[in-house]
Amino acid sequence: MKRFSVLVILLVAASVLAFAAPEKVLRATSTWQASFDTASVGSGNIPVHSLIYEWLVRYKGGTAEVEPWLAKSWEVSKDGTTVTFRLQQGVQFHKGYGEFTADDVKFSIERIVKEKLPEAETWKNLDRVEVVDKYTVKLIMKSPTPTIFTIALPFQAGQIFCKKAVEEMGASAFNKTPVGTGPFEMTSFEVGQSITLTKFAKYWGKRTLDADKVVFSFPSDPLTALQAGDLDFAPVYSALNIADGKKAAGLDAVFRLTRFWWVSLPCTDPILKDVNARKAIRAALDIDAIVKVAGFGIAPRGYAMVPPGLPGYWKDAPKYSRDLAKAKEFLKAAGYPNGFTVPFLANSNTNDPAVEIIRQNLAEVGIKLDVNSVEDSTYWSLAPTGKYITIISYQTLPDAGYTLCWFVSDQFWNTMKWSNKQFDDLYNKGQMTMDKNERAQIHIKMQQLMDDDCAMAYVGYLPNGVIYRKGAVDFGPNNEALLVNGVVDTSRIRMK
């Protein structure tokens, strides 16, 4: 009888174990994590950070509109300089660091400015953050700032940290154990190897991602890992990757076309400082061929920097087509009727087929390219020096000012080293103009100035997106898990 009871107990236990729900694990990849200090690193880390940190407001469903999040409501003062936020109550930080309050908002935003972190540029118009009471906080700007709700609060510069955690741990330890209010908390981090996050039991909000654990790894070939079933999704930032993902059996891809793509023409080069030399290059390029070959059927041609759909889109931008006769006229006007030689910078990690097309196009009018093909890290160090022609793309956000800010005078990432005082003045004016239509006109005028000066040859728009295993994940209605710039907010993914 005793033996029989033991047998029954064992059988019941085995059944319970067999039918116990297995852990739901979402497996993904991301860009290499240099730091968990979100205000110091590039937006490629958002797939991980979006699980740990949250915002006062967040982008709504893949659009440029924002919705309340950690702030449940807000009011803007009549003069447009002060925004008063009322915060959600009872929101807990990870690892027992207590409740989220107005002090954390003040700390998170002011430290960016005080410590001159990379995102300080986003908050350069901030005067101060004032705590009214435990759940009320004011953002006081020096002047009306239209970018607060477009790029500051809902993006990297607006993620909320735990003041107590950062002050207690110190910056170095905080990089190993980030603390936020998000639906997942980090439980392990092996440098360059994996990041594991587990469900935060005390999460305040409604979960979209129904997983027990999320594991990020960093394979050199995410596509093969997806096909082998070892990953569920992989963020990608190239047209080739998206095209490969769409063709691969069992995989698919979603994306947004939010990276503007152009040929950078260095304006301080001894030869190219003459606008006629730059116009000769623009006239000689076969942009349609570049888009066809290097866009891989994903990227469309574009004629202006700000993508369609955004305020500031220049729909009447001139549509240049290849004209070799005109190119030769410009060469003659520049004093180089037989052409010239200029250095070109190529990124060997991307093996961009556009480089060969550009080289051949320009050779037909006598312009020879001295091609320097370098690895990725070296490329991104040399590109901003303004010494090379290069084909390059930058991401944009739902604010044309963000798209255009890279080309003000003395901006480090102004790869052409182009300088135009009127452009700079318009940019500064646009950053303080609250009226959307007026602001859009300012941004169109800025693009016209760049076009007149032929600082670049526009090519098109490249994608940011995700390759995923069919049947593994869903990105929601209107692919809402993809932010407006195509970077994935992992917390909004649905597991199938």
Add this chain to the structure above:
Amino acid sequence: MLKYFGKRLLVLLSVLVGVVLFVSTLTYLIPGDPATIILSQRATPEVRQKLIHELGLDLPPLVRFGQYWWKIFHGDFGYYMLSGRPVLPEVLSAVPYTFILATVGIFFSLFIGMVLGILSIYYKDTLFDHILDVLSATALSVVQYVAALGLMLVFSVALDWFPAIGMGDKGDIVGQIRHLVLPVLALSISWIGYIQRIVRQVLAETLFSEYVKTAKSFGIPRRRIIIRHCLRNAVKPLVTVVVTGWGALLGGSVFIESIFARKGLGRLIVTALTQRDYYVAQAGIMVAVVLFIIAVMLAEIINAVVDPRIRLE
């Protein structure tokens, strides 16, 4: 003998210093600065300059070298550039993973290579021997990362027999073994071919020696002659191959670790170089060189123990 090993150690230590100096120089010569690579696009020139100053990258190269070696002699191997985490614990934590991969790889290669070498000499000049000859030459020519990609496509993607990436969960021994199979195979293919050919050659040479003829004349079975009498002569070259090969794999497993997304020393060094994280790269290279030196010393000790002729020399 102690004097001999003492001299060898001095030579190898000077190799260590020379290699690290040389690699440090090369590292600093690579274009690009870590500040531009690590910081986001939004970083202003002031922010960039601040980080460059904090990292000491605005100091003259000789001053940087001097400071670096001064800190090494005081046990300070530096910090990760952006996160501030100390480098040495992270580098040393990667070593066991590479150690496991290299050890399992080389001993798997040794076992299979020896078996195939013995079989090929046992069936000398038969069709089987010729087939093995072609296969081993082919295996020897296979580049590890090509083998890795091929194995992944066949066994992970097409057949779904083994996982493609990762190392398995902690505590899951079966899972960790499954994650080790393809990386070990990829590492081993060329070594199997190499070891098979060494064993076959040594056995072929000793089969014609006088003492083997004597053993044959006593009627000792061929299989026993090969294994008990001839194989011992293969130990010395095999020890050298295996131990130095193991040392080389400790630092040279970068392709396998990168393709299979396994934690390890090789991958850590390459990632650090890509990110211009100089302290991590230098510490990783130093550890890899030290391990290689230990492997070389070990090979010499084992050979001296196994082959009395070396001791007498």
